[in-house]
Amino acid sequence: MTATTNEDAVGCLFEFLHSEIVRYVYSAADDVANDKCISHLEAMGCRVGQSLVEHLAKDGQRFKEDLDVMKFICRDFWTAFYKKQVNNLRTNHQGVFVLQDNKFKLLTKMSTGKQFIEHAPRYLAFSCGLVRGALDGLGVNSIVTAEVVNMPAVKFQIMIQKPNTS
Template structure:
C-alpha cells in the first residue's frame, strides 16, 4: 500500500502557469543576459587594468592615468553583443535539447537511430512550437536537400515588446536579440534527435523566418553535448 504522501502526489493536479508567462520571461531574460554580459566584460576589463597597473608598479613606473592606452574603460558594442549572443544561445540550446527529449518519448515516427529530418522538422513545427508558444508554425518549406524554412507570421514574443514612439530602431535591435533563443532551441532539439544544423533567422516584425541547414549525426542519448562556436544569427 502506498504511503499517504505518495497517494496525495499521485492525484495532485498538474501545475499550471499563465499562458503568457513564456513571452514575458523571454523579454526579461533578454535584458538579464545583456546585463550579465555587460557585467562580465566590465569585470574582465577592470581585472586587466589592475594587472597592467601592478606590472607597471613592479618595474618602477607610475599608475596609469585615464587617457593612457592601458586604461580600459569602454566596452566595445561588438564584444557586448557577442557575449549576449553566447548566453542566449546556450540557454536556448539546452531548452531545445530538453524539450525534444521529453516530447519525443511517445512519438513512434521519431527515431534517433535513423533520423528522418523531415519528420523531425514537422515535430519541431508542431510539438515543440506548441509547447513553447501554444501554436504551430505557420509554414514549413524544404528543398528536399537538407534546407528547411520555418515561418511564424506572428511570433508571440514580439507581441509583448513595445518602445516609445521614435525609438523603433531600439525595438528592432531588441527583437534581434530575442530570436537568438528560439534559433538555439531549434538547433538543440535537432541535435538531440540526431540532426546537426546551422540556423539563421530573418525578422520582419511580427514575422520570423528561420532557415535551417541540416546534416545527420549520431546523438548522445543522455546529456546535451558541448555547444562550441554556435552559429551567429543573421
C-alpha cells in the same frame, strides 16, 4: 481557473521570464560584444530545447527523413512551447528548411516600428538555440538563424549539417 486560463498565465510568465533573461544577459555584459550575448542566449535555448525534446519524443521516437523531423518540430515541438503550430514550412530538399511564424509570440509585445527590428536578434537567439537543441536531441546537427521581415513575423532558417563520410 480553467485550463485555458492556466495556459495563458504560463505563457505570459514565460514571455516575462524570457524578456528578463535577455535584459539580464545584456545588462551583465556592459562592455562585452553583442555576439557574445547572443551566443549565451542561444546556448541557454539549446539546453532547454534538448531537455524538452527528450520529454516530447515518445520512447526515443526515430524519424526516417529530415522532413519528418522538421514536421515534428513544426507541429509537436512548436505547439508544446509556443502553443501554436508554425504557419509555414518550406524546404529546398537539400538540407535547408525555413519555418515561418507569422505572429511569433516573443515579438508580439514589441512595437512594430522599424527601429525595433534591430533589437529583434537578441529576442530570437534563445529560440534559435531552442530549435537547434531540439534537433540535436533528435540526432540532427544543424545551424539555425532567424530573420524578421515585418514584426512580429519571423523566418527561422535551418541548415542540416550532414556528417562527412570521407
